[in-house]
Amino acid sequence: xxxxxxxxxxxxxxxxxxxxxxxxxxxxxxxxxxxxxxxxxxxxxxxxxxxxxxxxxxxxxxxxxxxxxxxxxxxxxxxxxxxxxxxxxxxxxxxxxxxxxxxxxxxxxxxxxxxxxxxxxxxxxxxxxxxxxxxxxxxxxxxxxxxxxxxxxxxxxxxxxxxxxxxxxxxxxxxxxxxxxxxxxxxxxxxxxxxxxxxxxxxxxxxxxxxxxxxxxxxxxxxxxxxxxxxxxxxxxxxxxxxxxxxxxxxxxxxxxxxxxxxxxxxxxxxxxxxxx
Numbered sequence: 379x380x381x382x383x384x385x386x387x388x389x390x391x392x393x394x395x396x397x398x399x400x401x402x403x404x405x406x407x408x409x410x411x412x413x414x415x416x417x418x419x420x421x422x423x424x425x426x427x428x429x430x431x432x433x434x435x436x437x438x439x440x441x442x443x444x445x446x447x448x449x450x451x452x453x454x455x456x457x458x459x460x461x462x463x464x465x466x467x468x469x470x471x472x473x474x475x476x477x478x479x480x481x482x483x484x485x486x487x488x489x490x491x492x493x494x495x496x497x498x499x500x501x502x503x504x505x506x507x508x509x510x511x512x513x514x515x516x517x518x519x520x521x522x523x524x525x526x527x528x529x530x531x532x533x534x535x536x537x538x539x540x541x542x543x544x545x546x547x548x549x550x551x552x553x554x555x556x557x558x559x560x561x562x563x564x565x566x567x568x569x570x571x572x573x574x575x576x577x578x579x580x581x582x583x584x585x586x587x588x589x590x591x592x593x594x595x596x597x598x599x600x601x602x603x604x605x606x607x608x609x610x611x612x613x614x615x616x617x618x619x620x621x622x623x624x625x626x627x628x629x630x631x632x633x634x635x636x637x638x639x640x641x642x643x644x645x646x647x648x649x650x651x652x653x654x655x
Contacts, residue, residue, distance in 0.1 A: 386462045388591060478609070480610065486554050537633075552578045
């Protein structure tokens with residue numbers, strides 16, 4: 379028996395100790411008691427009678443690509459006409475208040491590049507000559523515009539002092555996806571150089587799954603029905619006078635995860651409910 383899914387939501391995780399799960403808000407908001415076991419997917423796909431499916435991919439591009447491929451190629455799930463959304467947290471530049479939500483125009487694979495020692499003042503970042511720029515995924519402009527319009531109506535929770543940090547807001551831009559957790563001003567500069575060289579700068583979010591998901595969907599000619607919705611949970615560089623290592627491993631670094639997930643889901647639910655209406 380094949381189950382048709384009209385909207386597939388792909389969080390990354392739901393089981394990290396000490397952190398709120400990215401899938402938990404979906405279980406709280408929708409009747410996701412029905413399940414399907416899909417070969418190659420680490421946890422059961424949960425779904426509603428109205429066509430919403432939710433399943434974590436696992437952390438990282440490899441896990442995301444493997445899970446997405448297993449779902450799309452399975453004879454147990456019909457995703458032929460499904461809208462697919464990656465929904466979760468992300469880092470971001472300090473120009474975006476924590477809690478802001480990025481509905482991406484493009485996904486860039488941070489790992490698809492050349493990187494060399496910055497000797498003699500040379501640029502440490504160069505394009506990969508062997509991949510023919512496969513690491514850029516432009517998302518459907520009309521679909522993104524519709525999603526961003528819906529995002530404007532979603533309530534967003536602020537963190538801390540809005541007067542100081544600014545109110546969270548939905549934005550567009552590039553989502554930079556890599557397999558490593560990086561943090562620091564110099565690395566942020568290199569990230570900016572890469573997306574500028576790709577012609578899709580500036581970047582607004584940094585995360586670890588969506589290039590894998592996008593690559594898998596592209597192989598199956600499904601990229602035109604894909605959206606990435608990411609809530610900013612932390613900034614990708616330290617405050618002035620703080621080292622990158624000190625900032626990354628500060629106990630408060632993960633304090634924005636809850637609001638990042640909450641706001642990403644708030645925006646994504648607008649998109650999901652509009653699709654299923």
